[in-house]
Amino acid sequence: MQRIKSLLRITHSFKQVAFVSHQQRSFSALPDYSSNDYLQDQVLVEGRAKSRAAILNRPSNLNALNTSMVGRLKRLYESWEENPDIGFVLMKGAGRAFCSGGDVIALYQLLNEGKFEDFKKFFETLYQFVYLQGTYVKPHVAILDGTTMGCGAGISLQGMYRVVTDKTVFSNPETQMGFHPDAGASFYLSHLPGYLGEYLALTGEKLNGVEMIACGLATHYTLNARLPLVEERVGKLITDDPSIIETSLAQYGDLVSLDRESVLRKIETIDKCFSHDTIEEIIDALENEAASSYDVWCRKAVEKLKEASPLSLKVTLQSIREGRFQSLDQCLVREYRITLNGISKKVSNDFCEGIRARLVDKDFAPKWDPPSLADVSKDMVDCYFSPFDELEPELQLPTALREPYI
DSSP, X not given: OXXXXXXXXXXXXXXXXXXXXXXXXXXXXXOOOOSOHHHHHTEEEEEETTEEEEEEOOGGGTXXXXXXXXXXXXXXXXXXXXXXXXXXXXXXXXXXXEEOOBOHHHHHHHHHTTOHHHHHHHHHHHHHHHHHHHXXXXXXXXXEOSEEETHHHHTTTTSSEEEEOTTOEEEOOGGGGTOOOOTTHHHHTTTSSTTHHHHHHHHOOOEEHHHHHHHTSOSEEOOGGGHHHHHHHHHTOOOOOHHHHHHHHGGXXXXXXXXXXXXXXXXXHHHHHHTSSSHHHHHHHHHHHHHHHOOHHHHHHHHHHHHSOHHHHHHHHHHHHHHTTSOHHHHHHHHHHHHHHHHTTSSOOHHHHHHIIIIISOOOOOOOSSOSGGGOOHHHHHHHHOOOOTTSOOOOOOTTTSOOOO
């Protein structure tokens, strides 16, 4: 709480910072990770003598992730970490997005076709890659230019440097689709100042690049127009020293300040309303605040909550609260349980219904089950967090080899 208040007082004079990207450059020969050139083209590789860059390359799909992409990323990052000739790694997206998250329409189709194992493989590989990046021993730079949503944030925010621009738009909109913020979201959101993480996770509201700097999600800010200069600078680096990379990132930064209407200027109201123990209490607090202050922001927050899946809201709140006291690996194991238990349809089919309503039929009229918060029982929520039976293995992470952190 004090951190964000202090931060808001000084945002008018943010220190100059900069970012690292990678310039267009040809690469030395790399192993052929896939016999399918099309699949390889979905994650391109660039770099020079002492660095490598992964470029998410599905611009027509806003670089939405599929299983082959996260599998290729995992293999590339493992090989780069073992290569003593590579000093640091960079990731960016092609086109106007960094990454819009998982390819949920493809996942929706897998479930409708009964391909549960293929669905599970995507999340297993994704979460393993998030853990790899979160424990990566080499400096990592993510260029979050454009749309950065859902697990697109998850594959980047665990790294050392996170560069944002005036084009960056961050959000975790999962509750609006009957899902839950995953890919490490319960870790990084729960560690934001005050109860900002609960607000972002439950409402799915957006942050811009300046706001990501202010709350600690990003480390550097530069204008989109300056990215070619940043990429050129980083492309010339021959180092594995984080301080040298940091200095290079700081050379093309821009002075920024929070907009007068920024949600971060409402941190006291967020803490007051989103610190409650239940979704019902959070909504009541927002409605009382709206009635007493005539604050349009409070009414919009209530509208967002009432549009979301009631079950997803309760599951998400518990997930974020547990994440405050867990390491990254524990968060990922829990999120994997929530994901597989959620799509098992033992309790609800809200994930498929949410995708249908928002992205397939686009009628924006999901029929949530249960339909209201009052109908969501504690047993329903607990089912999502339950360990698997002996026939379904838990998420396996190499914690013995890669030490997790809190």
